[in-house]
Amino acid sequence: MLVLLSGCSKGTAHVTVNKNGSVDFAVNMKVNSRAEALISGKMEDALVNKLKDQGIELEKSQDGKSTVYEFMKSYASFEEMKALSGDLDIVDLKLDTKDYWFYTKYDVEAKPKLNSYIDTIMDNMGSLSLSKPIIRAFLQNMAFDFKLTLPVDLYGDNNANVEDGRTLTWNVTLADTEPIQMQVYVPNVWNIVIVLIILVVVIVTAIILFVRKRKQRNRKRF
Template sequence: MGKLTDHSLSFTKLCFIYLLVCLVVLQPQRANGAAYVTVKKDGGIDIAFSLQLNSRVESLVGGKIEELLTSRLQAAGIELHKTKNGKSTEYQFLKSYDSIQDLQNAASLELADTEVTTEDKWLYTRYDAVVQPKLNAYSEEIIDGLGTLSVPKSLVRMLMQNLALDFNLTLPYDLYGPNNASEQDGNTLTWHITMADSEPLRLVVNVPNIRNIAIAGGTVILLLAVAVTLFIRKRKSRSRHQ
């Protein structure tokens, strides 16, 4: 049997890399990260994010992901924390805002395109939100900035698009209308998304109009009081005529 040539060794190595990537892509999907948006009763908002990369993905794209996250977060006054957890690397940040106005006035992270339409009802206001994540665009930006690699960029793209993220939204009360969340647990909705997903997050929130509800409630109580008074008077009138 003749010796393997450099070309055959390169081909064998490439096939082995493809096999490894396929094993990673085809394994049962588990979230690599999570994003949490929590709206508090006082109107404050907490935003938390964590992303965990195994050693293979970290060695390929970790540096570029860190660079991209750091540049985006610094513009919004947010500090990125990087920690080692065994063979994995975790990126985290946490930011709190006093109100939705503070969040709107802060520098945008440009993580998603958001469209919100409102419909005023008498007892509540309906907010219909469509959120289109830009994860796929960030994936391409990361890949384009990697430079020369020892593996084809198509393989890196497969790995990147398989990264999964759980997006969690928590409101003080269960005000949710129709939505396409993967699951709901009390006041929290969770979407399971990947870097390759193109389907937007859809959500309806119905916010009560407390003033009008109070007026409606007061009107009902007044009508009940009038009805009870008339009923009592009618009974007394009948008693006198008997």
């Protein structure tokens, strides 16, 4: 039964950071009839209500014999996203910041805590014909792709499964213990501007001095 159920779902969670600092968060999950039997009912109602509390509407559609669940939410900033998420504690986040003259390096380590919610998920499913060990094993093997897209390619070292330009993709399961790791390099724009201004001033000054010396030499000749 576990072999039949594994691979019955495929999902993507995509966080896109825009140039103006806003954030788009989109989730798409496609499940077949076997997985749909586990999700429908109390679990689906609990998910709908939880999203409504955050002003998000869950859309449900059919794709052949599969059911597609999806939603999208845009936030003005990460601060707004964090504030509206309330007490949704699903990630242990470690952030190490190192400031350099031209850029700031961020070492990010995010460890999903989704496995801690499996018991709560099972409690919301109601009575099912499958035993709890099978359901738990199925939930732990549910996989999805987590994608992160930045306005420009600022990534350094990372443990993403796929790196495609401005987008990194990690394959995650509910039972994952491996943290998401990446380095992000953010330019210090004002410091760069200051250096450019200084260089321009130095170059202009050098040109002026060169022109003056040349004029003085020409005068001495005459």
